[in-house]
Amino acid sequence: MALVTAPTKACAVNPLKMSQPIGGAYAFMGLRGAMPLLHGPQGCTSFGLTLFVRHFKEAIPLQTTAMSEVATVLGGYENLEQAILNIYNRTKPKIIGICSTGVTETNGDDVDAYLKLIRSNHPQLAKLPLVYVSTPDFKGAFQDGWEKAVARMVEVLVDRPSANGLWYPSKVNVLPGCHLTPGDLDELRVLLEDFGLCPSFLPDLAGSLDGHIPDEFTSTTIGGIDVDEIASMGRAGWTIAIGAQMKSAAEVMQAKTGVPFRVFERLCGLHPNDEFMTFLSEISGRPIPLKYRRQRSQLADAMLDAHFHIGGRKIAIGAEPDLLFDLSGMLHDMGAQVTVAVTTTQSEVIERIRTREVLIGDLEDLEGLAKKTHCDLLITHSHGRQAAARLKVPFYRTGFPIFDRLGAGHQISVGYRGTRNLIFEIANLVIAHREENDRPTPDRWRTAPGLRRCSGDGSAAAAERSIA
């Protein structure tokens, strides 16, 4: 059991956290022909947009109700109405996903009521799904926004199956957490199909943000799951939720449609994938394909090769709860010590992280603790680059945003193969860093990092940490 501590500082320094509304908007980006809309001042959208563009190197559909000071005082009805009509007329979306922001939550805009009024005033919108989710900036984090948005989508868009309706046992709903990349979703899709299953991903970022070149120019999302397909999710045999954050959406699905679910909190590492494969084999009634037996063996071999480099490493990791739980679990299983763990928001998984203490904090905390405990591998998103440079330790970028490296959307961590490649990548970082910085010389043997690590024994490090 890890001790979970909350921040005591008044000033967050180098935030790890990003806001709820853009997490919600991100979920809507996995729907085909969608236009996510932030109900708030234009800056909320503009910052989010820039962040997504820098991460994915893609055009991002994201609009704003452009709340001005006056509109904030008078209430946002007119702005919301105009925004929806403008989007409807200009871009012909198949769905508009609306997320509130701090401003419109603080002034108390009743968006659900607004939407009813807008619908009654504009009958042309009758067939356009409008999904609203409340995501104030001053609560929660990116992952919470995603979680709420997906639960809302299930609530609003999935049809309740009729009593004598058809039911497809091979159809499987997959509710992926926001820590999975488009590359992860593609990997999972192939995997499920290899078991003869027919998956529907909600949301499906692999269709929209996998970095492909569309035939035509559209200002909405260029792919993703179709609204009609979402409606039919109630006829699936199973729902697979990936990451603890997706449990609530899976529960909503079960309550509404009766489709049973199973949550896979982790899909990175040998054991989690064994469980996953077993489950797929059970629900599909097929043996695990030879391809995956081979991949499992390759992963085992990769673990053998890499444990020399990852084993014993002191790791400082900062990520959103589900990603933190998944990655730190895999690294712990490889013999690394998760020495510092920092996350953004509350979650049921964080106290089960294999470390002493999990701090809900920022990158200043991560950097300070990493320095104090002599961590020798830093894992967080791109904003950790300044800390890594100061700490002079190898730095593995993961999560969101990754803006200073390419291919963020195709970084894979799920499955035997994904885990294998991830292990290689981290081990290679460690090797490269050692070759560049830790070449032995005749006069540095007394200060060699290995020795220093041995002398500062576990209890001393723990004492240091408890002071922090």
Next chain:
Amino acid sequence: MSSLAATVQNIFDEPGCAKNGSKSEAERRNGCTRQLQPGSAAGGCAFDGAKVALQPFTDVAHLVHGPIACEGNSWDNRSAASSGSDLWRTAFTTDLSETDIVFGGEKRLCKAIKEIIDKCDPPAIFVYQTCIPAMIGDDINAVCKAASQKFSKPVIPINSPGFVGSKNLGNKLAGEALLDYVIGTREPDYTTPYDINLIGEYNLSGELWQVKPLLDELGVRILCCISGDGKYREVASSHRARAAMLVCSKSMINVARKMEQLYGIPFFEGSFYGIQDSSESLRQLARLLVERGAPTDLLGRTEAVIAREEARAWAAIEPYKPRFEGKKALLMTGGVKSWSVVAALQEAGLELVGTSVKKSTREDKERIKQLMGQDAHMIEDMTAREMYKMLKGAKADIMLSGGKSQFVALKAAVPWLDINQERCYAYMGYVGMVKLVEEIDKSLSNPMWEQLRRPAPWEALAKAREQMQSAMAASASDPALAETARRASKICVCNSVDLGTIEDAIYRHGLRSVVAVREHTNVVGGCCQRRIEGMFVSEPSDMRQAAE
């Protein structure tokens, strides 16, 4: 100290701005940005603008008072460069929670200021107001005043909550804060007759350092740059400069004009983008300094430097002329840059098929007309879809624009170059323009484009099959008809060259490139380039057999 609303009104009434001056009274009251359209708005908010304008002050702690979105979603996203402190790259925010919003965030702000002073002890702290604390009535002016006294350190309120307006307005509000609280609060260690201020220059990608050596050589000292690579001490004492240059942007014109009013510092609007513009700016700087009492030999020395640098730059661009022949560029950027870059690109031999004038003033447009002729294609506003069509239709060989429209070009498989603030290359000054030309050449001559424009194998196969079938069917029934059809289909419209002629030439001489086709036939290879390229790709041998 006036209220925020009064400050905003005051800013909109800017006598120094030509565009503003040409407006009617009512228009002016509406401000200098178009009214935002909910659902089709783009661009940052006033807070964004204020942060952009001031963040390049490198030794200042920039503290954002607001919920996580304002700083958490946006920090460390600019490429301004520092020659010293890296403090500006550290993000500080009060990360307001629900409780703060209920009980007010002032205490938290005060504590945050203290924490920063304890940890970093910066020369000053800039506190940025955002929407939510503005709504709930957090008085940051009062907190900053109290904190300044308590900690004996300048704590400057930047009152620019996002919802008051656009990014541009935020730039100006940031300027007002500097005028109200910072400029003139200290004296420089020493002054020289060659002291200047640069206003509105952010040293993105360190591009200021491509111009600074020239100023150093002339003995001109940048007393303060607002705000690229700037330091708090410098801006506080910037009122002692002898002259100022408002760099390439009207966004901080209020600062330049008021400094002229208050401290008698004459200024001019100039740009270091483009060769002639760089020369003109150096000349103006020298002239203003001499007028303010600098020795007159500065003028002659400046001319000598200009002559040398221009000669070098033109010589460096010369080799690209033949390479750029017949290449067309589309320039989508705002304001001054729309004409200051035009000249350089034209000099390098590029043809400009259009330039955006969305943010340009009437003067800017006049200059564009002078440069590009009366029928210059000036684009007021262009949707992404129109842009995409234009590029996909090969109306331009390269697009130069800001980052937001990059995917319009790239997804149409057309070369694109970033010339706005997020770019990674520095294009300022003489060397910068040469660099820009180099980059354009690198992009245009990249063999990747040709591969990307090729159809995918399945498309090529389908097309070949279709052509073969139709050609065989046609020629089987009537070879003469096929031949007539081939002769009637014009590929090069400009010189009226038909499909048959080109196909025959390709087949007879085994041609593999547009240039080669041009040698053997009369084709121009400009607008028809893609169509001819398409013929190499499909290369359906059966079709030719059928034709013969």
